[in-house]
Amino acid sequence: MTTGAIDNLADKAAKSTPFGMVRRMRGLSDRAIAWLFIAPTVFLLLAINIFPLIWTVYLSFTNFRANQPGREVRWIGTRNYERIFGSEDIWGYLQATAHFVVWTMVIQVIIGFGLALLINRNFRGASFWTTVILIPMMLSPAVVGVFWTYIYQPQTGIFSYIIDFFANTGALDMIGSVGLAPWSIIIVDTWMWTPYIMILCLAGLRSIPDYLYEAAEIDRANALQKFWYITLPRVLPFLMLAVLFRGIENFKMFDMVVELTSGGPGSTTELASINLKREAFEKWRTGFSSAFAVILFVTVFGLGNIYVKALNRVKS
Amino acid sequence: MSINDERRDEGWTRYFRRGPWENGATVLIAIGVVMLMQPFSLWLYSWSFAAILMGTVGFVIVSHFPE
Numbered sequence: 001m002t003t004g005a006i007d008n009l010a011d012k013a014a015k016s017t018p019f020g021m022v023r024r025m026r027g028l029s030d031r032a033i034a035w036l037f038i039a040p041t042v043f044l045l046l047a048i049n050i051f052p053l054i055w056t057v058y059l060s061f062t063n064f065r066a067n068q069p070g071r072e073v074r075w076i077g078t079r080n081y082e083r084i085f086g087s088e089d090i091w092g093y094l095q096a097t098a099h100f101v102v103w104t105m106v107i108q109v110i111i112g113f114g115l116a117l118l119i120n121r122n123f124r125g126a127s128f129w130t131t132v133i134l135i136p137m138m139l140s141p142a143v144v145g146v147f148w149t150y151i152y153q154p155q156t157g158i159f160s161y162i163i164d165f166f167a168n169t170g171a172l173d174m175i176g177s178v179g180l181a182p183w184s185i186i187i188v189d190t191w192m193w194t195p196y197i198m199i200l201c202l203a204g205l206r207s208i209p210d211y212l213y214e215a216a217e218i219d220r221a222n223a224l225q226k227f228w229y230i231t232l233p234r235v236l237p238f239l240m241l242a243v244l245f246r247g248i249e250n251f252k253m254f255d256m257v258v259e260l261t262s263g264g265p266g267s268t269t270e271l272a273s274i275n276l277k278r279e280a281f282e283k284w285r286t287g288f289s290s291a292f293a294v295i296l297f298v299t300v301f302g303l304g305n306i307y308v309k310a311l312n313r314v315k316s
Numbered sequence: 317m318s319i320n321d322e323r324r325d326e327g328w329t330r331y332f333r334r335g336p337w338e339n340g341a342t343v344l345i346a347i348g349v350v351m352l353m354q355p356f357s358l359w360l361y362s363w364s365f366a367a368i369l370m371g372t373v374g375f376v377i378v379s380h381f382p383e
Contacts, residue, residue, distance in 0.1 A: 085365060
Protein backbone atom coordinates (compact mmCIF):
# COMPACT_ATOMS: atom_id res chain seq x y z
CA MET A 1 0.00 0.00 0.00
CA THR A 2 1.41 3.43 -0.98
CA THR A 3 1.79 6.38 1.41
CA GLY A 4 -1.00 8.26 -0.43
CA ALA A 5 -3.41 5.36 -0.04
CA ILE A 6 -2.60 5.14 3.70
CA ASP A 7 -3.23 8.90 4.06
CA ASN A 8 -6.61 8.51 2.26
CA LEU A 9 -7.55 5.65 4.56
CA ALA A 10 -6.57 7.71 7.64
CA ASP A 11 -8.63 10.67 6.33
CA LYS A 12 -11.68 8.42 5.84
CA ALA A 13 -11.29 6.97 9.36
CA ALA A 14 -10.91 10.45 10.85
CA LYS A 15 -14.01 11.74 8.96
CA SER A 16 -16.09 8.79 10.18
CA THR A 17 -15.37 9.71 13.84
CA PRO A 18 -18.39 11.63 15.23
CA PHE A 19 -17.74 15.40 15.53
CA GLY A 20 -18.72 15.50 19.22
CA MET A 21 -16.17 12.85 20.08
CA VAL A 22 -13.46 14.65 18.07
CA ARG A 23 -14.12 17.85 20.06
CA ARG A 24 -13.95 16.01 23.36
CA MET A 25 -10.77 14.06 22.47
CA ARG A 26 -8.91 17.07 21.04
CA GLY A 27 -8.17 18.54 24.46
CA LEU A 28 -6.71 15.28 25.84
CA SER A 29 -3.00 14.49 26.01
CA ASP A 30 -1.59 11.22 24.58
CA ARG A 31 -1.14 9.94 28.12
CA ALA A 32 -4.77 10.69 28.99
CA ILE A 33 -5.99 8.94 25.84
CA ALA A 34 -3.82 5.94 26.68
CA TRP A 35 -5.37 5.82 30.16
CA LEU A 36 -8.83 6.15 28.61
CA PHE A 37 -8.21 3.03 26.52
CA ILE A 38 -6.76 0.88 29.30
CA ALA A 39 -9.23 2.06 31.96
CA PRO A 40 -11.88 -0.63 31.20
CA THR A 41 -9.27 -3.37 31.52
CA VAL A 42 -7.88 -1.90 34.75
CA PHE A 43 -11.40 -1.57 36.13
CA LEU A 44 -12.26 -5.19 35.25
CA LEU A 45 -8.98 -6.41 36.76
CA LEU A 46 -9.70 -4.55 39.98
CA ALA A 47 -13.31 -5.73 40.12
CA ILE A 48 -12.71 -9.39 39.17
CA ASN A 49 -9.24 -10.13 40.59
CA ILE A 50 -7.93 -7.61 43.11
CA PHE A 51 -11.11 -6.84 45.08
CA PRO A 52 -12.11 -10.52 45.61
CA LEU A 53 -8.52 -11.26 46.66
CA ILE A 54 -8.52 -8.51 49.30
CA TRP A 55 -12.03 -9.54 50.40
CA THR A 56 -10.92 -13.19 50.76
CA VAL A 57 -7.95 -12.13 52.89
CA TYR A 58 -10.36 -10.11 55.09
CA LEU A 59 -12.84 -13.03 55.35
CA SER A 60 -10.02 -15.39 56.36
CA PHE A 61 -9.79 -13.48 59.67
CA THR A 62 -13.54 -13.76 60.37
CA ASN A 63 -16.12 -16.44 61.27
CA PHE A 64 -18.26 -15.57 58.21
CA ARG A 65 -20.62 -18.22 56.81
CA ALA A 66 -22.04 -17.49 53.35
CA ASN A 67 -25.22 -19.54 54.01
CA GLN A 68 -26.08 -17.41 57.09
CA PRO A 69 -26.05 -13.82 55.76
CA GLY A 70 -27.90 -12.39 58.80
CA ARG A 71 -25.37 -13.78 61.30
CA GLU A 72 -22.98 -11.37 63.00
CA VAL A 73 -19.53 -11.47 61.38
CA ARG A 74 -16.85 -11.46 64.08
CA TRP A 75 -13.13 -10.76 63.69
CA ILE A 76 -11.36 -13.84 65.08
CA GLY A 77 -7.75 -12.96 64.19
CA THR A 78 -5.56 -15.81 63.03
CA ARG A 79 -7.75 -18.56 64.54
CA ASN A 80 -8.69 -20.00 61.11
CA TYR A 81 -5.01 -20.27 60.19
CA GLU A 82 -4.20 -21.88 63.55
CA ARG A 83 -6.98 -24.44 62.96
CA ILE A 84 -5.65 -25.28 59.50
CA PHE A 85 -2.07 -25.71 60.69
CA GLY A 86 -3.18 -27.77 63.69
CA SER A 87 -5.46 -30.04 61.64
CA GLU A 88 -4.12 -33.47 60.75
CA ASP A 89 -6.97 -33.88 58.24
CA ILE A 90 -5.87 -30.86 56.18
CA TRP A 91 -2.28 -32.09 56.49
CA GLY A 92 -3.49 -35.42 55.04
CA TYR A 93 -5.17 -33.69 52.09
CA LEU A 94 -1.94 -31.80 51.38
CA GLN A 95 -0.02 -35.08 51.53
CA ALA A 96 -2.46 -36.60 49.04
CA THR A 97 -1.81 -33.56 46.83
CA ALA A 98 1.97 -34.03 47.23
CA HIS A 99 1.67 -37.74 46.32
CA PHE A 100 -0.26 -36.78 43.19
CA VAL A 101 2.09 -33.91 42.20
CA VAL A 102 5.37 -35.78 42.80
CA TRP A 103 4.40 -39.02 41.03
CA THR A 104 2.79 -37.30 38.04
CA MET A 105 5.91 -35.17 37.62
CA VAL A 106 8.34 -38.09 37.87
CA ILE A 107 6.42 -40.33 35.46
CA GLN A 108 5.59 -37.54 33.01
CA VAL A 109 9.21 -36.33 32.86
CA ILE A 110 10.54 -39.84 32.16
CA ILE A 111 7.94 -40.67 29.48
CA GLY A 112 7.80 -37.14 28.04
CA PHE A 113 11.57 -36.90 27.68
CA GLY A 114 11.70 -40.40 26.16
CA LEU A 115 9.01 -39.54 23.61
CA ALA A 116 10.78 -36.26 22.75
CA LEU A 117 14.05 -38.15 22.10
CA LEU A 118 12.11 -40.57 19.90
CA ILE A 119 10.25 -37.89 17.92
CA ASN A 120 13.49 -35.90 17.54
CA ARG A 121 14.92 -38.73 15.41
CA ASN A 122 12.66 -37.55 12.57
CA PHE A 123 11.60 -41.01 11.45
CA ARG A 124 8.98 -41.57 8.73
CA GLY A 125 5.57 -40.39 10.00
CA ALA A 126 7.06 -38.48 12.96
CA SER A 127 4.77 -35.48 12.49
CA PHE A 128 1.68 -37.75 12.30
CA TRP A 129 2.62 -39.46 15.57
CA THR A 130 3.38 -36.08 17.19
CA THR A 131 -0.18 -35.00 16.38
CA VAL A 132 -1.62 -38.27 17.71
CA ILE A 133 0.37 -37.94 20.96
CA LEU A 134 -0.80 -34.34 21.40
CA ILE A 135 -4.54 -35.15 21.20
CA PRO A 136 -5.15 -35.89 24.94
CA MET A 137 -3.71 -32.49 25.89
CA MET A 138 -6.36 -30.75 23.79
CA LEU A 139 -9.33 -32.33 25.58
CA SER A 140 -11.25 -30.80 28.47
CA PRO A 141 -10.14 -32.21 31.88
CA ALA A 142 -13.78 -32.70 32.96
CA VAL A 143 -14.53 -34.71 29.80
CA VAL A 144 -11.36 -36.76 30.32
CA GLY A 145 -12.46 -37.47 33.91
CA VAL A 146 -15.88 -38.67 32.77
CA PHE A 147 -14.73 -41.00 29.99
CA TRP A 148 -11.92 -42.49 32.12
CA THR A 149 -14.59 -43.56 34.66
CA TYR A 150 -15.95 -45.76 31.85
CA ILE A 151 -12.47 -46.99 30.95
CA TYR A 152 -11.85 -47.87 34.63
CA GLN A 153 -15.17 -49.76 35.05
CA PRO A 154 -14.16 -53.07 36.70
CA GLN A 155 -16.65 -55.22 34.73
CA THR A 156 -16.91 -53.52 31.34
CA GLY A 157 -13.92 -51.15 31.16
CA ILE A 158 -11.05 -51.72 28.76
CA PHE A 159 -8.38 -50.91 31.39
CA SER A 160 -9.43 -53.73 33.71
CA TYR A 161 -9.71 -56.09 30.71
CA ILE A 162 -6.16 -55.33 29.48
CA ILE A 163 -4.57 -55.67 32.95
CA ASP A 164 -6.48 -58.91 33.53
CA PHE A 165 -5.42 -60.23 30.10
CA PHE A 166 -1.70 -59.68 30.82
CA ALA A 167 -1.50 -60.12 34.62
CA ASN A 168 -4.55 -62.28 35.35
CA THR A 169 -5.70 -59.94 38.13
CA GLY A 170 -9.45 -60.42 37.72
CA ALA A 171 -11.78 -57.42 37.69
CA LEU A 172 -9.71 -54.45 38.83
CA ASP A 173 -11.61 -51.70 40.66
CA MET A 174 -9.25 -48.78 40.14
CA ILE A 175 -11.59 -46.04 41.39
CA GLY A 176 -13.20 -47.96 44.25
CA SER A 177 -10.02 -49.36 45.80
CA VAL A 178 -8.21 -47.36 48.52
CA GLY A 179 -4.80 -48.56 47.33
CA LEU A 180 -5.41 -48.04 43.60
CA ALA A 181 -7.53 -44.84 43.51
CA PRO A 182 -4.54 -42.44 43.99
CA TRP A 183 -2.81 -44.22 41.09
CA SER A 184 -5.92 -44.00 38.92
CA ILE A 185 -5.77 -40.18 38.95
CA ILE A 186 -1.99 -40.26 38.41
CA ILE A 187 -2.44 -42.49 35.32
CA VAL A 188 -5.10 -40.20 33.81
CA ASP A 189 -3.08 -37.04 34.43
CA THR A 190 -0.01 -38.73 32.93
CA TRP A 191 -2.00 -39.78 29.87
CA MET A 192 -3.30 -36.26 29.44
CA TRP A 193 -0.25 -34.09 30.17
CA THR A 194 2.83 -36.09 29.14
CA PRO A 195 2.53 -34.55 25.63
CA TYR A 196 3.05 -31.11 27.17
CA ILE A 197 6.35 -32.20 28.74
CA MET A 198 7.26 -33.85 25.43
CA ILE A 199 6.65 -30.68 23.44
CA LEU A 200 8.82 -28.56 25.73
CA CYS A 201 11.60 -31.18 25.73
CA LEU A 202 11.36 -31.34 21.94
CA ALA A 203 11.82 -27.55 21.79
CA GLY A 204 14.95 -27.94 23.93
CA LEU A 205 16.29 -30.79 21.77
CA ARG A 206 15.67 -28.87 18.53
CA SER A 207 17.60 -25.88 19.95
CA ILE A 208 20.83 -27.90 20.32
CA PRO A 209 23.19 -27.07 17.42
CA ASP A 210 24.54 -30.06 15.45
CA TYR A 211 28.15 -28.90 15.70
CA LEU A 212 28.19 -29.84 19.41
CA TYR A 213 27.45 -33.48 18.53
CA GLU A 214 29.95 -33.33 15.64
CA ALA A 215 32.65 -32.06 18.04
CA ALA A 216 31.73 -34.84 20.47
CA GLU A 217 32.04 -37.40 17.62
CA ILE A 218 35.55 -36.11 16.85
CA ASP A 219 36.41 -36.48 20.56
CA ARG A 220 35.09 -40.07 20.37
CA ALA A 221 32.40 -39.50 22.98
CA ASN A 222 29.98 -42.41 23.31
CA ALA A 223 26.18 -42.07 23.21
CA LEU A 224 25.86 -41.87 27.00
CA GLN A 225 28.52 -39.14 27.26
CA LYS A 226 26.80 -37.14 24.50
CA PHE A 227 23.51 -37.44 26.34
CA TRP A 228 25.00 -36.54 29.74
CA TYR A 229 27.25 -33.65 28.66
CA ILE A 230 25.31 -32.13 25.73
CA THR A 231 21.66 -33.20 25.55
CA LEU A 232 20.69 -33.14 29.23
CA PRO A 233 22.27 -29.75 30.20
CA ARG A 234 20.72 -28.12 27.10
CA VAL A 235 17.24 -29.55 27.70
CA LEU A 236 17.28 -29.12 31.49
CA PRO A 237 16.04 -25.46 31.59
CA PHE A 238 13.09 -26.41 29.34
CA LEU A 239 12.41 -29.46 31.48
CA MET A 240 12.51 -27.37 34.67
CA LEU A 241 10.05 -24.95 33.13
CA ALA A 242 7.68 -27.78 32.19
CA VAL A 243 7.95 -29.38 35.63
CA LEU A 244 7.30 -26.08 37.43
CA PHE A 245 4.31 -25.25 35.24
CA ARG A 246 2.75 -28.69 35.53
CA GLY A 247 3.62 -28.85 39.24
CA ILE A 248 1.69 -25.62 39.88
CA GLU A 249 -1.24 -26.81 37.74
CA ASN A 250 -1.39 -30.17 39.52
CA PHE A 251 -1.18 -28.49 42.91
CA LYS A 252 -4.45 -26.76 41.94
CA MET A 253 -5.94 -29.86 40.26
CA PHE A 254 -9.71 -30.04 40.68
CA ASP A 255 -11.98 -30.79 37.71
CA MET A 256 -10.51 -34.02 36.39
CA VAL A 257 -10.28 -35.61 39.86
CA VAL A 258 -13.80 -34.50 40.86
CA GLU A 259 -15.25 -36.14 37.75
CA LEU A 260 -13.16 -39.27 38.17
CA THR A 261 -13.26 -40.11 41.90
CA SER A 262 -14.96 -37.13 43.65
CA GLY A 263 -12.15 -37.37 46.22
CA GLY A 264 -13.00 -40.96 47.15
CA PRO A 265 -13.02 -43.70 48.24
CA GLY A 266 -13.33 -42.01 51.64
CA SER A 267 -10.89 -39.16 51.31
CA THR A 268 -8.10 -41.09 49.59
CA THR A 269 -7.99 -38.81 46.55
CA GLU A 270 -9.31 -35.67 48.23
CA LEU A 271 -6.77 -33.12 47.02
CA ALA A 272 -6.38 -29.70 48.66
CA SER A 273 -8.57 -27.89 46.13
CA ILE A 274 -11.36 -30.49 46.43
CA ASN A 275 -11.35 -30.13 50.22
CA LEU A 276 -11.38 -26.36 49.80
CA LYS A 277 -14.54 -26.61 47.70
CA ARG A 278 -16.15 -28.91 50.32
CA GLU A 279 -15.32 -26.52 53.16
CA ALA A 280 -16.62 -23.52 51.21
CA PHE A 281 -19.77 -24.85 49.50
CA GLU A 282 -20.81 -28.01 51.40
CA LYS A 283 -19.91 -27.17 55.03
CA TRP A 284 -20.26 -23.43 54.38
CA ARG A 285 -17.27 -22.50 56.57
CA THR A 286 -16.49 -19.46 54.44
CA GLY A 287 -13.95 -17.83 56.81
CA PHE A 288 -12.07 -21.09 57.28
CA SER A 289 -12.06 -21.91 53.58
CA SER A 290 -10.94 -18.34 52.80
CA ALA A 291 -7.91 -18.89 55.04
CA PHE A 292 -7.21 -22.18 53.25
CA ALA A 293 -7.58 -20.42 49.88
CA VAL A 294 -5.12 -17.71 50.97
CA ILE A 295 -2.59 -20.38 51.98
CA LEU A 296 -2.93 -22.13 48.61
CA PHE A 297 -2.74 -18.77 46.82
CA VAL A 298 0.47 -17.72 48.60
CA THR A 299 2.00 -21.14 47.85
CA VAL A 300 1.09 -20.94 44.16
CA PHE A 301 2.26 -17.30 44.03
CA GLY A 302 5.61 -18.30 45.56
CA LEU A 303 6.00 -21.17 43.10
CA GLY A 304 4.95 -18.79 40.32
CA ASN A 305 7.85 -16.50 41.23
CA ILE A 306 10.26 -19.42 40.87
CA TYR A 307 8.59 -20.27 37.55
CA VAL A 308 9.09 -16.73 36.19
CA LYS A 309 12.72 -16.80 37.33
CA ALA A 310 13.26 -20.12 35.53
CA LEU A 311 11.52 -18.70 32.45
CA ASN A 312 13.88 -15.71 32.40
CA ARG A 313 16.85 -18.06 32.69
CA VAL A 314 15.60 -20.04 29.68
CA LYS A 315 15.11 -16.81 27.71
CA SER A 316 18.64 -15.61 28.49
CA MET B 317 26.20 13.08 43.40
CA SER B 318 29.57 13.39 45.15
CA ILE B 319 32.32 10.78 45.02
CA ASN B 320 31.60 9.88 48.66
CA ASP B 321 27.93 9.23 47.84
CA GLU B 322 28.93 6.99 44.93
CA ARG B 323 31.30 5.05 47.20
CA ARG B 324 28.54 4.70 49.79
CA ASP B 325 26.21 3.41 47.05
CA GLU B 326 28.78 0.89 45.94
CA GLY B 327 28.99 -0.37 49.50
CA TRP B 328 25.19 -0.68 49.64
CA THR B 329 24.82 -2.54 46.37
CA ARG B 330 27.64 -4.85 47.33
CA TYR B 331 25.40 -6.42 49.96
CA PHE B 332 21.97 -5.87 48.39
CA ARG B 333 22.46 -7.40 44.96
CA ARG B 334 19.44 -9.08 43.40
CA GLY B 335 20.97 -12.43 42.41
CA PRO B 336 21.96 -14.00 45.75
CA TRP B 337 18.98 -12.57 47.66
CA GLU B 338 16.59 -13.85 45.01
CA ASN B 339 18.21 -17.28 45.23
CA GLY B 340 17.81 -17.18 49.01
CA ALA B 341 14.09 -16.29 48.73
CA THR B 342 13.61 -19.05 46.13
CA VAL B 343 15.21 -21.63 48.45
CA LEU B 344 12.99 -20.44 51.33
CA ILE B 345 9.84 -20.85 49.19
CA ALA B 346 10.95 -24.33 48.10
CA ILE B 347 11.71 -25.35 51.71
CA GLY B 348 8.28 -24.00 52.77
CA VAL B 349 6.48 -26.00 50.07
CA VAL B 350 8.33 -29.18 51.10
CA MET B 351 7.45 -28.48 54.77
CA LEU B 352 3.78 -27.99 53.80
CA MET B 353 3.45 -31.33 52.06
CA GLN B 354 5.89 -33.65 53.86
CA PRO B 355 4.36 -36.59 55.77
CA PHE B 356 6.85 -36.73 58.70
CA SER B 357 6.37 -33.87 61.17
CA LEU B 358 3.32 -31.88 62.19
CA TRP B 359 5.62 -29.20 63.63
CA LEU B 360 7.25 -28.66 60.20
CA TYR B 361 3.77 -28.51 58.65
CA SER B 362 2.67 -25.90 61.22
CA TRP B 363 5.57 -23.58 60.33
CA SER B 364 5.45 -24.15 56.57
CA PHE B 365 3.19 -21.20 55.79
CA ALA B 366 5.48 -18.82 57.68
CA ALA B 367 8.40 -19.99 55.52
CA ILE B 368 6.43 -19.71 52.25
CA LEU B 369 5.06 -16.28 53.17
CA MET B 370 8.49 -14.95 54.17
CA GLY B 371 10.03 -16.36 50.99
CA THR B 372 7.30 -14.94 48.74
CA VAL B 373 7.24 -11.47 50.31
CA GLY B 374 11.05 -11.52 50.39
CA PHE B 375 11.15 -12.45 46.70
CA VAL B 376 8.87 -9.54 45.78
CA ILE B 377 11.09 -7.12 47.76
CA VAL B 378 14.49 -8.38 46.59
CA SER B 379 13.39 -8.53 42.95
CA HIS B 380 13.53 -4.71 43.12
CA PHE B 381 17.21 -4.72 44.19
CA PRO B 382 19.77 -3.66 41.57
CA GLU B 383 21.36 -6.41 39.42
